[in-house]
Amino acid sequence: MLAAQCFERSGDVQKVFLTLTEKPIPSPGYAVVKILAAAGNELDFKVSFLSSSLMDVFRL
């Protein structure tokens, strides 16, 4: 499946890649949901900015 991930810095935010990742396999107690809409919030930017740096632990 396609998933949006950040690995490189490019300007103000990390460069976003749509990468091929493994489609989830249902496990007991979990459902696989086909996403039709997603919403952005402030946390997306903060995570995208941090994700390619060495600081992969951050404090909220």
Next chain:
Amino acid sequence: MTGDWKIHYPFTLGFEFAGIVESFLMKDAEPTIAVGDNVCGVTSIDSRHGAFAEYILYPIDQLCRIPRGVSMKEAAGIGVAGLTAFQLLFTSVTITSKSKILILGATSVVGSLAIQLAKITGSWVSTTCNARSMKYVMQFGADEVMNDEEHEWAHPDKLTEFDVVIDARAEQDCYSQALERSIIYKDSVLAINATRVLDTQVDDPKSILLLSGLHPFTYNHIQLNHLLNLLAHGKLRIPIDRQFPFSEEGVRSLILYQQRKSFLGKNLLLFDYLATYHGSCSCGGITFEVVGRPQASLICHCSPCQKLLSGFFSSFCLYPCIDITKGQELIISYGSPLSLSRSHFFCRVCGSCLYMKHPGTDMMAILMFAFDDLPFCPTAHVNYSQRRLSIYDELPKSSEWLDQSQIVDRSN
């Protein structure tokens, strides 16, 4: 939620989603969902499964079923902001119909939802925004809207009128700013997105309660279900600002747009198969949009349709809901004396009929020719026994309304 967070790589962005259950495995209990259900949820930062992806793996008992009347876009956007506003008002404090509340920052999504939730409770609500946003903010029903730039609210005489003050302006040091102004708080102050938490001595710590952190809410699917039901009954409205496609550029643009903080409403990421279709009345005063394909596209031969539209039949698409994007104030409705369960919705300027509530379904029947282009073809005739004109085509013809199994089939 506060603390140290470890990102697990590969990390997929996105926290709020709405979609369709494709498959699941139960543990012991009876399933509360079914394949094909429309659902939504909020994922956490310590999960590898983000929402900016085609699929997500999510705990069944935490999923919320999206009620009829709530769009995928609304369901995707209500989670974080809705729960934050709900918990500020009903968990951190308990507001009542006698409460007087000041909500700073009505243009934020949390602020706009907090205003509406407080008004549902019956509280008296004052709020602030800049001069440019006054008209936008008025729609959320606050009893008083003050210009934030004039700092009228910050005067101690004004501030002490309130029982609760909520700072939803997303400023990093709102609490410290408040202290610098030597403001006396009567009851409590709640602030979201504040990072400097109680780092200044307060004379009466019991009088001030401050929430902090980037992500201060706790995910609670029961509370989210409650918010979805409020949306379904038209008691709550979530503003939507921009919609971006699910692509590399789309995700990057969404993240950059979020950073600007000048937006009004939630910003969404839509997937290709969730196309948006637009329509309008004849004069253009009213515009609307719907998401995805209709539940059915029908030609109706019933007598009320003939009378009300002055034609042999009506043709419409069935949708769970319709988003009016412009001209809400121009819409007038007419309930037909021929049927108590029927209403038609017109433009008061040009008289165009855009959609109706049709007997036999609780969905919106949007007239096909109200769409700006005609993206769908009829798939069946209904109420054909009342026809005044026989139609010789290959479409199935039902003498009455369709049964439910035919409604849920997506039409082409």
